[in-house]
Amino acid sequence: MQAAPPPESPGKSPAAQSALQQALRQALPQQIPLGDALNQLVQLSQTPAVRGQGAIGQLVQSMLSLFSVTPGSPDADQAIQRNLQQGGLLTESQLARSGNSDKPPLNLKQQLGQLLKAAEQLPPEPRQQMQRLVEALQARSTSQQVSSLQAWKELPDGGQERVFRLDIPIRLEERHDNAELTITEQRRPDPDGEYQSFWNVALSFDLHQQGSVDVRLSLHEGWRLQLQFWAEALPTLRRIEQQLDPFTQTLHDKGFIVDHIQARQGKPQQPKLNDIQRRLVDVHT
Numbered sequence: 001m002q003a004a005p006p007p008e009s010p011g012k013s014p015a016a017q018s019a020l021q022q023a024l025r026q027a028l029p030q031q032i033p034l035g036d037a038l039n040q041l042v043q044l045s046q047t048p049a050v051r052g053q054g055a056i057g058q059l060v061q062s063m064l065s066l067f068s069v070t071p072g073s074p075d076a077d078q079a080i081q082r083n084l085q086q087g088g089l090l091t092e093s094q095l096a097r098s099g100n101s102d103k104p105p106l107n108l109k110q111q112l113g114q115l116l117k118a119a120e121q122l123p124p125e126p127r128q129q130m131q132r133l134v135e136a137l138q139a140r141s142t143s144q145q146v147s148s149l150q151a152w153k154e155l156p157d158g159g160q161e162r163v164f165r166l167d168i169p170i171r172l173e174e175r176h177d178n179a180e181l182t183i184t185e186q187r188r189p190d191p192d193g194e195y196q197s198f199w200n201v202a203l204s205f206d207l208h209q210q211g212s213v214d215v216r217l218s219l220h221e222g223w224r225l226q227l228q229f230w231a232e233a234l235p236t237l238r239r240i241e242q243q244l245d246p247f248t249q250t251l252h253d254k255g256f257i258v259d260h261i262q263a264r265q266g267k268p269q270q271p272k273l274n275d276i277q278r279r280l281v282d283v284h285t
Contacts, residue, residue, distance in 0.1 A: 031140035034087075034108075034167035035178030038064060040133055049126045055118040056130075063111055069179075070171045080168060083181075087141070087166050112138055140167065159188035159195075170205060179205035196220075210236045214268050225256050229263040237265045 032040075044050055045060045066086060069079040086107045106114075112134045119130035144165050152160045161184060168179040182202040187195045199219040206212045211233035218226040231237040240263045248258050 031143055032136040033178035033180075034067065034137065034140065035169035035176040037133055037137045037140070038068065038169050038176045044126065044129055044133065047126065049123050050130070053118060053121055056115065056122075059111060059115050059118060063108075066111075067108070068169050068171045068176060083166060083168055109138060109141055112141075155186065155188070157188060159186055161186045168203075168205075172207075177205055177207070179203055207236065212267070213240075216268060223256050225251060225258050226260040227258070227262070228260075228268070230266055230268050231263065232265070232267065234265060237263055 041060050041063070045057050050056055066082050067079070069076055069083070073079075116131065116134050119127050119134070122130060144167075152162050155161055164183045166181045166183075168181050169176040170179050180203070184200040184202075186198045186200070188198065190196055201215075201217040201219075203215040203217075204212070211231060213232075213236065214230040216228045216230075229237075229240050231240055244261055244263060248261055251258050
């Protein structure tokens with residue numbers, strides 16, 4: 001896939017690096033994953049003290065309808081797309097594309113701001129609970145946005161890479177589990193000096209009784225795919241293996257060329273930490 005040369009990586013100056021790391025230090029201790037926060041928001045909105053505030057219930061249900069992904073549902077792919085577009089990572093590009101004529105849809109942070117305003121009418125204790133939840137979600141969004149601001153980094157072969165991270169709340173019966181989605185774009189010059197884009201996607205989640213599942217996807221030359229699945233539990237691995245052929249056919253029907261697809265038991269090997277990931281670990285410790 002031909003791509004324009006990557007822009008200069010933002011945040012290279014010492015002052016910018018310091019500001020970004022300070023933002024991470026403030027956000028990381030407060031954050032909780034989106035799936036966990038949605039579970040708590042639903043529970044809080046159903047308590048007697050909060051149930052009477054109809055605006056809060058409507059806002060929570062709006063967030064569920066926008067960001068919650070039900071596996072196997074007809075709109076699962078649209079729900080994942082909404083998470084990418086309205087979860088906060090792409091806010092600036094959405095605003096740039098909309099211009100002055102179109103009003104962009106509310107993103108996660110804007111909805112959380114509305115939730116905070118509605119919570120002002122609550123009694124002190126549930127108001128504080130709601131504020132803590134909203135602040136934790138805002139911190140999560142901020143940490144993911146800040147880490148993505150250091151988008152382009154130089155690679156040894158002369159290419160560049162940027163990484164985006166996002167939570168995907170997975171609805172399982174009456175609760176949500178949290179899947180961590182990581183999207184990596186690499187741009188490398190070909191012999192003619194034209195930049196080509198290569199995409200890698202990593203998805204990790206824990207199914208509790210079924211164990212953890214990890215997915216790795218590589219996309220190159222526009223439509224060529226390589227996929228690998230890992231499952232900790234053997235019964236889960238067997239269920240995945242049973243679905244590989246129909247899943248491959250579905251991908252073919254959508255126009256993809258599947259070069260390789262495989263399922264294994266265990267966990268994938270973790271890549272070496274880059275600079276921003278090392279800083280995230282330093283902030284945690």
